[in-house]
Amino acid sequence: MFGKLPSILEAVPHYVVDYQERPEPRTETRWVDRVTTDGTWSGNLYDFYRKIIQKLFSDLKVPFKLKGAKRVDDTPVHEALREALINTIIHADYTGRVPIQIIKRPDMFVFRNPGIMRLSLEDALRGGTSDCRNRKLQKMFQLVGIGEQAGSGIPKIYRNWSQQHWRLPAFSEEVEPDQTLLAMLMINLLPEETIKALDERFGSKFRELSDDQRLALVTVALEGKVTHARLKCMSTTHPRDLTKALSTLVRDGFLESDGIARGTFYFFPGQPPNGEVDLVAQNYNFFDKTSGSCH
Secondary structure (H helix, E strand, O other): OOOOHHHHHHHOOOOOEEEEEOOOOOOOOOOOEEEEOOOOOOOOHHHHHHHHHHHHHOOOOOOOOEEOOEEOOOOHHHHHHHHHHHHHHHOOOOOOOOOEEEEEEOOEEEEEEEOOOOOOHHHHHHOOOOOOOOHHHHHHHHHOOOOOOOOOHHHHHHHHHHHOOEOOOEEEEEOOOOEEEEEEEOOEOOOHHHHHHHHHHHOHHHHOOOHHHHHHHHHHHHHOOEEHHHHHOOOOOOHHHHHHHHHHHHHOOOOEEEOOHHHOEEEOOOOOOOOOOOOHHHHOOOOOOOOOOOO
16 A cells, blocks of 8 residues: 555556546547556555545536534535545555546546446445455554545445435456446536426426435436436435335326336326437446446
């Protein structure tokens, strides 16, 4: 964690850390800023963290907030990015062939580490349980004041991202070589102009709906339809409650439904989707190599 690159490579021959900032919201190889193990700096994990966290934080919108007489610049977005970077470092398999890679784009952040998750995503999201691959690294981050309680990282990332009304982070695992990827998109689930249009269409009844019901209507407005699976990928609510939310929207006349069982989809009354409807979520490349079901 605090060594020099030559000695690190003696112990871990495949060790590579890599940060890239890309100028446009698409998959490409061009970058405008890069930090990697090129011999121009120590190459150790602590210095990598210190360099990259500042680059991740740059350009973030920080609201003016006071705590007593002192300005507080840390926001839930800062906290989520900090947790994502630390998790990437402490859960990496440093014997693997895949480098640690962090990508920053105008629309998203991607965190890649060698090795697959040692807990299921469901268990990780529940929190309170940790199976850290590198406990000494985890402890050292905690000792310098930048590590959180074991098992709290992923729930905090999801919770803080959700507070921004952005699409929930997406995890993906690859094998051969083993790697875990986390994509954190800054795509607003509830665009103001869409909310305004729905408010004008449905009036006060729209404002009385639950967050999940409004999210469903926004998705229909943007994509032509919504399904249970699509809504589940954007919400942390229990699937059973999402089923009730959609059924209530149909019962109250906000939506109509068609299809059977898992093939059921929902749309505005009298406006069924045509064959050209293509969900943005099914075609958005989260990673350089697209994978995972909740895109």
